[in-house]
Amino acid sequence: MVDVAASGLESSMKHKVEMLDIKGLKASAGEKEILRGISLSVGKGEIHAIMGPNGSGKSTLAQVLAGNPAFEVTAGSVSFEGRDLLEMPPEARAQAGIFLAFQYPIEIPGVSNAYFLRSAYNEVRKARGEDEVDPMEFVGIVEDKLKLVDIDPEMLNRSVNVGFSGGEKKRNEILQLAVLEPKLAILDETDSGLDIDALHTVADGVNKLRNRNRSFIVVTHYQRLLNYIVPDYVHVLSNGRIVKSGDKQLALELEEKGYDWLAEHHAREGAPALSGR
Amino acid sequence: MSSQIDSLIAREYAAGFVTDIEQDTLPPGLDEDVVREISRLKAEPPFMLEWRLKAYRRWLTMKEPHWPNVHYDAIDYQGASYFSAPRKKTLLGSLEDVDPEILKTYEKLGIPLLEQKRLAGVAVDAIFDSVSVGTTMRDELAKHGIIFCSFGEAVRDHPELVEKYLGSVVPYSDNFFAALNSAVFSDGSFCYVPKGVRSPMELSTYFRINAADTGQFERTLIVADEGAYVSYLEGCTAPKRDTNQLHAAVVELVALKGATVKYSTVQNWYAGDKEGRGGIYNFVTKRGKAYENAKISWTQVETGSAITWKYPSVILQGDNSTGEFYSVAVVNNHQQADTGTKMIHVGKNTKSTIVSKGISAGQGNNSYRGRVFVSPRADGARNYTQCDSMLVGNRCGAHTFPYIEVANKNAIVEHEASTSKIGEDQIFYLKQRGLSAEQAVSMIVSGFCKEVFKELPMEFALEAQQLLGITLEGSVG
Numbered sequence: 001m002v003d004v005a006a007s008g009l010e011s012s013m014k015h016k017v018e019m020l021d022i023k024g025l026k027a028s029a030g031e032k033e034i035l036r037g038i039s040l041s042v043g044k045g046e047i048h049a050i051m052g053p054n055g056s057g058k059s060t061l062a063q064v065l066a067g068n069p070a071f072e073v074t075a076g077s078v079s080f081e082g083r084d085l086l087e088m089p090p091e092a093r094a095q096a097g098i099f100l101a102f103q104y105p106i107e108i109p110g111v112s113n114a115y116f117l118r119s120a121y122n123e124v125r126k127a128r129g130e131d132e133v134d135p136m137e138f139v140g141i142v143e144d145k146l147k148l149v150d151i152d153p154e155m156l157n158r159s160v161n162v163g164f165s166g167g168e169k170k171r172n173e174i175l176q177l178a179v180l181e182p183k184l185a186i187l188d189e190t191d192s193g194l195d196i197d198a199l200h201t202v203a204d205g206v207n208k209l210r211n212r213n214r215s216f217i218v219v220t221h222y223q224r225l226l227n228y229i230v231p232d233y234v235h236v237l238s239n240g241r242i243v244k245s246g247d248k249q250l251a252l253e254l255e256e257k258g259y260d261w262l263a264e265h266h267a268r269e270g271a272p273a274l275s276g277r
Numbered sequence: 278m279s280s281q282i283d284s285l286i287a288r289e290y291a292a293g294f295v296t297d298i299e300q301d302t303l304p305p306g307l308d309e310d311v312v313r314e315i316s317r318l319k320a321e322p323p324f325m326l327e328w329r330l331k332a333y334r335r336w337l338t339m340k341e342p343h344w345p346n347v348h349y350d351a352i353d354y355q356g357a358s359y360f361s362a363p364r365k366k367t368l369l370g371s372l373e374d375v376d377p378e379i380l381k382t383y384e385k386l387g388i389p390l391l392e393q394k395r396l397a398g399v400a401v402d403a404i405f406d407s408v409s410v411g412t413t414m415r416d417e418l419a420k421h422g423i424i425f426c427s428f429g430e431a432v433r434d435h436p437e438l439v440e441k442y443l444g445s446v447v448p449y450s451d452n453f454f455a456a457l458n459s460a461v462f463s464d465g466s467f468c469y470v471p472k473g474v475r476s477p478m479e480l481s482t483y484f485r486i487n488a489a490d491t492g493q494f495e496r497t498l499i500v501a502d503e504g505a506y507v508s509y510l511e512g513c514t515a516p517k518r519d520t521n522q523l524h525a526a527v528v529e530l531v532a533l534k535g536a537t538v539k540y541s542t543v544q545n546w547y548a549g550d551k552e553g554r555g556g557i558y559n560f561v562t563k564r565g566k567a568y569e570n571a572k573i574s575w576t577q578v579e580t581g582s583a584i585t586w587k588y589p590s591v592i593l594q595g596d597n598s599t600g601e602f603y604s605v606a607v608v609n610n611h612q613q614a615d616t617g618t619k620m621i622h623v624g625k626n627t628k629s630t631i632v633s634k635g636i637s638a639g640q641g642n643n644s645y646r647g648r649v650f651v652s653p654r655a656d657g658a659r660n661y662t663q664c665d666s667m668l669v670g671n672r673c674g675a676h677t678f679p680y681i682e683v684a685n686k687n688a689i690v691e692h693e694a695s696t697s698k699i700g701e702d703q704i705f706y707l708k709q710r711g712l713s714a715e716q717a718v719s720m721i722v723s724g725f726c727k728e729v730f731k732e733l734p735m736e737f738a739l740e741a742q743q744l745l746g747i748t749l750e751g752s753v754g
Contacts, residue, residue: 066709070701090708106706110724116710119720123711159724176710
């Protein structure tokens with residue numbers, strides 16, 4: 001599965017099939033502009049890491065792609081498989097194959113994880129023109145996925161994310177990812193709050209879900225996660241713009257020199273924000 | 278936030294159709310002659326007429342209560358008709374003779390009455406406007422000695438039981454609406470489960486208001502003799518009309534020594550339109566009396582009616598008796614609900630549990646009102662109350678009025694309450710997984726109500742959940 005990364009920047013660019021194309025995206029929360037012109041394109045099967053200091057707009061980018069109404073898009077365009085993503089409501093984006101693994105998964109008291117998962121699964125199936133599955137069929141489907149992220153089946157009977165530990169919540173997000181089989185998965189700081197063992201489990205699950213048709217955007221503050229989920233590209237966000245893009249070496253460089261290095265470097269060069277590539 | 282939550286168009290009320298049949302309706306107005314006429318039309322024995330007249334005279338001295346947290350224009354008690362019945366006479370016990378239009382009505386509502394299409398394992402008494410049009414499964418029940426019939430039949434065939442228990446829990450003098458009901462009630466359901474018998478099936482009454490400008494006043498009396506068990510379900514719907522209609526029912530439950538009565542309601546009377554025009558005024562008195570070691574459990578899902586005013590209560594008369602109240606009340610658009618319960622601890626070591634979930638959407642107003650009373654002799658009495666409110670949007674209201682009176686030092690009374698707003702973040706999370714806003718709200722609210730839904734019999738839990746979704750449809754944009 002890691003062959004995409006191994007094949008290197010050059011060759012993968014040549015055979016690139018466009019999945020997501022972001023152009024000049026600006027977004028704000030209330031009066032405050034957070035994304036200040038992001039351009040990025042993600043090809044089929046690629047893994048892009050988005051790094052950056054706190055407040056750089058990483059999570060906002062993830063939320064805006066998923067359609068969170070708390071943010072207003074003020075400029076730019078986003079196309080997903082040729083469709084105008086910004087025109088689509090959040091549920092239509094989900095049904096079209098965009099999945100966001102939340103940084104802070106939300107609790108839904110009284111709703112069992114199994115019921116929630118099956119409802120979501122059926123909505124996605126309906127959108128693909130497939131039949132809904134009943135609870136019995138679903139048990140069979142979810143069983144294999146549970147193993148993937150090392151989740152105790154008992155967790156299916158608990159209320160969605162209620163009383164889950166930080167690690168359980170993150171694993172639950174990956175379980176949903178595994179069940180819903182999206183085309184584009186956005187992981188928003190999935191590594192935050194995880195100890196090293198939990199990080200292993202989660203990364204392992206993600207790696208098993210990698211394939212030539214599924215793209216990932218991995219948002220992270222730390223390089224650590226990228227040791228396990230190896231990206232094809234790394235983009236650094238600062239102050240709502242992509243200030244540098246490169247391959248996985250960029251992440252290592254950042255780890256060594258810190259984000260300040262990049263900010264200084266960027267200021268010294270006086271260069272315009274780098275685009276996706 | 279508020280831009281997200283906004284009012285959309287509510288889905289059509291599916292039960293809002295009118296059945297076109299010939300009906301005999303008394304002219305509008307209420308006086309002693311009307312009371313006498315109702316009693317005559319029903320061929321009642323003298324004790325019933327006497328009781329009605331006492332109730333009527335008492336009612337004349339009473340004032341409509343205005344302490345509930347609801348607002349409505351004055352009701353014209355002389356403007357409504359107090360009796361309406363389908364013209365075609367039904368031979369008692371013979372469903373095949375029921376007007377086919379009426380059978381169709383129930384079928385449309387998902388309550389087939391005829392033998393071949395009957396709901397498995399549920400006996401139904403169908404009340405159409407003021408009268409019972411048919412009771413199913415009665416032969417099967419009779420094998421167990423269970424009497425399940427319309428109130429009118431009970432008065433005719435089992436007058437001794439009616440005379441003994443009628444008014445024994447809710448006296449005619451109890452309150453304004455109970456007095457009115459006692460004077461003019463036309464029919465209802467009656468059930469008697471003999472000593473030691475466990476009812477082999479769920480019993481249910483399905484109330485349907487059809488005629489315009491009539492009030493519906495039915496009365497239900499359920500008696501579970503010593504050690505008996507019965508689970509009872511009640512459903513209700515009405516056509517959509519621009520005018521308000523009064524529904525003032527009384528339900529009395531008697532659980533004798535060691536008996537259990539479980540009473541579940543899914544109330545879906547017409548709620549009025551988006552602007553608050555029309556809808557049923559649901560002013561109902563429900564109360565049970567639990568004797569030694571007996572248990573009475575009320576579960577209600579209130580989604581309909583323009584105004585709901587009801588407090589299904591338990592008098593914990595006997596030692597070691599138990600009372601339960603599980604309630605979901607939903608208001609949307611301009612609906613108002615003032616509902617809750619009373620748990621009156623009289624006997625020693627009596628226990629009561631109250632779980633109330635109020636959901637307010639649109640410009641709806643929802644009040645929980647509950648009274649827990651522990652008498653001086655109720656040593657070891659225990660009550661636990663949990664009262665949660667959820668707000669959908671920012672034009673609705675949720676209120677809680679708990680009254681706790683404890684006159685015994687050994688009693689333990691707990692009260693927990695919470696108010697929450699449905700989370701924008703929860704809705705977005707579910708949408709991101711492919712669910713529509715409405716599915717999301719419905720799922721979140723169902724989760725909120727889970728503790729109550731699990732008390733409902735299986736087939737009704739599903740119906741209740743669906744109704745909840747319909748009631749809240751359009752509450753989130």
